[in-house]
Amino acid sequence: MTMPGPRASDAPRLAAWPVTGRLAAGVVSLIALLTLPLTAGAQPPTAPDLGPNVLVFDPSMPAAAIQAKLDAVFREQESSQFGEGRYAYLFRPGTYDLDVNLGFYTQAIGLGAKPDDVVIRGSVHSEADWMKGNATCTFWRGAENLSVLPTTPAPIHFAVSQGTSFRRVHVRGDVDLWDGGWSSGGFLADSRVDGRVNSGSQQQWLSRNAEWARWSGANWNMVFVGVTNPPSEPWPRKPYTVIAETPRIREKPFLVTDERGLLAVRVPSLRASPSKGVSWSGGEDRGTTVSLDRFHVARAGKDTAATINSALGAGKHLLLTPGVYHLDEAIRVSRPGTVVLGLGIATLVPDRGTLAMVVDDVDGVTLCGFMVDAGKATSPALLRVGTPGKKDHAGDPTLLADVYCRVGGATVGSADACILMDSDDVIGDNLWIWRADHGAGAKWDVNRAKNGLIVGGDRVTIYGLFVEHFQEYQTLWKGEDGRVFFYQCELPYDAPTQDAWRHDGVNGFAAYKVADGVARHEAHGLGVYGVFLHSPTKCENALETPEGPGIRIHHVISVWITGRPGTETTHIRNGKGPAVNASRRTALTED
Template sequence: MNAPAPRTRRLAVLVTGAALIAGALTASPAAAAPPGAVNPMHPDFGPNVTIFSPSTPIADIKSSLDTLAAQQRDNEMGTSRHAVYFLPGQYGTDEAPLQFEVGYYTEVAGLGLNPADVNVNGAIEVYNRCLDNGGTSNCLALVNFWRTLSNLSLHVNKAGQDGCRQTANFWAVSQAVSMRRVNVDGKLSLMDYCTAGPQYASGGYIGDSRLQTTVNGSQQQWLTRNSEIGEWTNGVWNQVFSGVVGAPDDSAFPSPPYTSIPQTPVSREKPYLYVDDKGRYNVRVPAMQQNSSGISWGAGATAGRSIPITDFYIAKPGDSVLKINTALALGKNLIFTPGVYNIPSTIHVWRPGTVVLGLGHATLTATKGSTPLAIADAPGVVVAGMTIDAGEKLSPVLLKVGLSKTRNLSSKASKNNPITLNDVYFRVGGPHVGKATTALEINADNVLVDHTWVWRADHGVEGFTGGDTQRWNTNTGTNGVIVNGDNVTATGLFVEHFQKYNTLWKGENGRVILYQNELPYDPPTQADWTQPNGTLGYPGYVVDKKVKTHRLDGGGVYVFNQNNPSIVTANGFSVPRTPGVRLHHIMTVNLSAGTIEHVVNGVGAPATTAAIGVPSYVVDYPAP
């Protein structure tokens, strides 16, 4: 985002697994040897994972983290990936707090079983990024992407900072940023009101956290899920709360623009690393919850299972797909250590219950037109903490979940143990030219998508500016998300800038809680942005006309036709006119160029440059 204006499943699994093992053995007997043993006390996570202990002097921790922050502060399109972990204990005191910033592609997390096991007295922050005049003006958070904070307790202590900075812990972020399992004692601000403006921020996610006082500020859209909050102030366009104890009342929507859902219908918290009381590393895999609210760790350990680190293959950049697939075929789970992995063929995840966990925003980049990752229709598979990039040769799909819909083998087992994606992000373009027909394709039933950003880049270093027609023809992404499976739930679905369908939902009984979309900035002409049937433009959210049941709570489609401001899109949303398809609290808004004529199906006022930044809302469609 840029600144505005400025059915036999078992047989299939066994056949697939056998084919993988046989292929690996035939291709390279040496590569088929079991992966090297993992030291449970000191696993090798590679050079870009830093682990601190309470015995490390605070000055040394701060020096290390300040150096990392300086390296990553402006490294938006770089290749460095980092994870910073804290062993259980106390970090910082009232007199000497631990204060540091979190830059691009950086994960910060505690290694306790529960958030209370790691306590930071100080501040963990993200500030506005200043983009003009050598980094002294146009200061905003609209491009503060790709960073993570999780599994610790933070006592906000800003001692030694200036008067304005002392007022809050600043977490001024936008897409592909999550805060999970964090207990914040003090004031948290989701905007940086101390740095010179315009101070815009545009979208993020908090899950499974306890917050005392939160300033939403300039955040245009935000999802808070399964948390506990005290005071929450402000709201711009689209602030959604699901399963949140203390969520604000939403009866006056859109003033304020709150959407509050008492219980989250389906959820599963993200897996996380922890060290047990014997010093051994494990991965905790939370259990699925239904109709839940509040934090998962309030009464002790989050319900779920623990997997010893010795049951994981720990991948490092440069590992071959053959080596990774062999480890999976031999029954290993998979950890990707921080880095960029060039993937020329598909990594197949086919065994039920397999966990694939990325550390430090590990990134899979398609090469040779590959589909970097495919998940068989197997219950309980969890993929978390990964970014998947398109490469310069066209990929048909970047992540495929389940077999094709015509061969869907979903079983009843997946209803209580869904395939889950937590913090899985997609990118077409940005650091290099990218080409993909579809970023995320979901063919399996009973899938849970918990926070994703699916982005066809509107800016980057590949040599084409956002308003340049070359981008439209070179940095190509046809579809963002296509859902063919039934009973698919998405909590926090952010999809932007694709050239045809940003989201196309064809499965039955879909449920989405917070949807955010920007239409593409760069169609050169109206003809380039017109459907074959003559409809002007493609809606940002489309439910197929054959679907009978679907629900969306809290959705926004934004228009900023920077390349050609005369372009018109007929509708922000398009859904079947049937009682079983319901949209609740939706809106469109103009960011300074182009037009959306209606919110949904010819209903709702236009979003035009006559009212820049002023949303057009529809409370319910169809109207009650």
Template sequence: MRMDRQHPQHDQQSPLRKLRQACCKSAATAALVLATLLACLFATTSALSPAADACEPGGDLQALLQRRGAHMSHQDYARSDADMEPNPPQWPPSVYIFSPEMENISCTVQALFTQLGPLATGKFSSLRVALLFKPGNYSLDVPVGFYTQVLGLGESPEEVTFTGSRGVYGPSEADNVNFNTFWKAVENVANRPTSQRTTWSVSQAAPMRRVKVHGDLAFGEPGKDGPSKGSGGFVANLEVTGTVDLVRQQQWLIRSCKVQSTTYFDSPPRAVNFVYVGTEGAPAETSCTNSMQDPVSPHPQNLLVEKPPVLLEKPYITVDAMGKFNLAIPRPIWGRSGPGWDESDLIGFEHVFVATDSMAASAINAKLAAGRHVVLSPGIYQLSEPLRLGFNESAGGQVLLGLGMATLVPTNGTAVIEVGPSCGVRVAGVLLQAGAVKSPSLLRWEPNSCQGDNPSLLADVFARVGGPDTEVVSADVMIEVGGNHVVLDNVWAWRADCCQLGCGTCVERYCKHGVVVNGANVVSYGLFSEHCQEDLTVWNGENGMSFFYQSEMDSFARQPWDHTPHYGENGVSGYRVNAHTHIAVGIGVYAYFVEPGNVVKAGTVIVDEASTELTCPFAWNLNSAWYNNSESGIERAVRIEHAHILKF
């Protein structure tokens, strides 16, 4: 049922009115609170159901979401490609659309956060949701849980403004340690909390984009043992009127932002790498981190890149005064510093197909083959074949945009996404997950002959091998980029070290490489690759540029089930460049080896013939068990002969 449908009228004594009133008051018991929140969720979202059904207590959130969809019809999706798609589209139950005049928005938000907020129930939940807010002011707080995306539908961020005590925020975990806080997002809103402090306590795969922050922005929260710890992170295209507080984050990329000042917790320091690309108000540049000499409390390096060579911002969704939806596709920008919010082309949803996870891959591919842009609504897609875009030469600039961490899983050992030779393609907002049948790669971008005036994009694309699975899963490569002039903007490839059963207790999962770049002139802003069994990232394409890289080597190397008996001595690395020309800024390779014998010669490896510029590459050994001996760890930051190393 559409969230923007008018609510039925009820008298003051109706059960539904009493339920709504109770939803905003404290309840006597935790069970009553949960039942009330769930009932309030259904009351807000279903105008056609009788009040008795809406007030029915008990049940779980998944069941209520299914009931939301009971009134849905997918007949519009069966239209032929010769017809236009419906606008407004018929959104599935996993998409919530709010407008300022609606009642009980807080109840719905809190009901979702009750399930998706806590680490125990949220981290590997099967729920996926997107919260879409129409233009206007919202005097409420919106905590963002796992697999939750908050999106403003205005043409500029300030058209959707939150003015609660905290507004939109990402709270810390219960223990104030956020090393496992992933897979959430907020985009295209303004946050004006009365507290004057916006909190975004996250690690990887939790982007904040296209946001106006009034006051301070903090990547953590206070605690009795000091501020939050985290392993972030990525923000882009932000304006912050106050201070950006990095608290106890280990590393972060801040791209195309405008800030007043920055600070971090330094008592003692335990941070290594902050990279600012095209950011106005960035702090002064520092010397390189001393993580090799002082792994316990290294000082961070602040690295500045005045202007990014090319920008291609992530597509987003808007709605106009008539209720018509548009896909906004930002145009390429060269040499811009600071944020930019008015550089997009609008495509009506008559030309955009909204897919759901109940559809067959062949049905979605038929729309892609016809040249449609495709929006993947939140859900888990079991795909018998890859989603294929960029193969229709007459439909250049095709977009595949996921909402609510739409998750793609192969069922037949194929990729889940294949990109063809067309130029200007955008793939964004998806989570790629390995299946039980080994895939050569989860995302495969084929070679092309594209030029620099029409770049392509991978934005907020995350991949994982293992994690939620109870069976063996595998992929040789998570993300393989063969196309030229592709921009990677916040990409994380993760072979799971913490799974359903806890950290270090995962079922077997196999992956050789996180990212392989074969295309020329590929530019990366915020690349993360972790725990694979061979080189974490392999960069073969010429003239590549990489701004900020965070990685962690295979923590469980040499354990019998890991099948890595010669790890270290085989020359494995965290970042291998086989190209002759390459530029990289802030390249970090970490290691937390559990077993002895894992002596890695260098975190970053460059071929002898390379003409390469590296700014502050570093290695960081995290397991104190090996600090006083040489039984395991990374020996040096770089193994190289002829490259040009800057500030190293």
């Protein structure tokens, strides 16, 4: 489809169109002359340059022009699993008649103070048509802070797997989390669905602080934390884990328009008391609004680690606009309260074997909405939060929300570990940490990576932890008083021999390891899955933990999906629980 180009008479609409070629200077000059308020469809002259892949839409724009642009981006991104395209759609408050189909590395974001300020009359959705309905590779996309009013009785589809988010969304109808084939997600938080949510084929799912009329569907591991009207069938009759209230959470920051009509970032306050349901039911939630002029607005291909660090050192927050950022040194976050917000799954790549980002052991840092991709030179880790120590951050914890790490897949890459979490009191909210099982460099001796997550801090709480395919312990937890609500792990597919995947005479490495000597740890709803494609390898235990009254592990499922004859996960935890193999594919704990 050929898109109509913008006309000079369409000046209020020009901010939504990427500007390239010989027209660029003239269009930029024209935009600089505009003084219309933001609600009229134009950015003020002081608006930062968000780059060509942030598309800002206004209700005054012709719906057909917006739809044409959305369709063009979707065609580019539909099957671009490992491409470099990154996009964010920003919808100013108002009502739109649109079909927003989300491809890879694409976010749809409302700019209102609450979700109902932006109404998409039509659909915001994700399917897996590019894989004939199989959504097990439908990664890296999201929707947040908007409402959807379906124009047909059919549910909207959000058929996704890991590395996706559905946040602060109000659906005035039904939602299906599948579209006819397999799906392996996923994450829904701070959202309201007026109708039914049907999980269909979803293998697992985490819902946190959500509201709906009814949930239907179950497969392997469904976890509900602080949800209004969760399913009532008990474990293990149905694989439902229900935690009545969310112990403590700080919601992910989000873009808004402030009282001047300028873009700003809303930073929600910590909900330290147990909570249930959405944060925005009474209107705007508690928090602070930070003007975008207090952010360094980074552009891939233009900014380097040096320019970003200079801005952070000068006291700026950081907005990563969509793109792939190649780094020759680590980004360093040292100021308490710093917000690092990515758009369009902005991606950091450490090219020289350094970390991509290092966060000092300070209060209240927020890292959200971006991915770290391992480079060719092996990094000791991709992201480090804090340093080993005992600083108390309970009153102002660091938050990691929608943070994803990847080793291999898009490019050849390696890292000893992905995330080192050494600060105390950190909150994690939707983390996918992935050693690639397909794509570029996805081979045992190429995309080398020992561990996905290593937690050294105390009182760390994670909602939605997905860790897959690492070559030693997928997750290694050393800190006290850790809490995990939902865990999903696939063991490595590609261990060539048992000798290559063994330690201290033990077959394999546990998917979830709580270190010896830890006295207090709590985890709810853990799924460990095995796909053994090569030699007849075995994993002795899905989980390994100390024994004792302070170690509380509830609702574990172990599944043998497929494999060579003789492969298995021999026990669920600590030498107990039945094996899963070709004869018995699924085993659950009774607690």
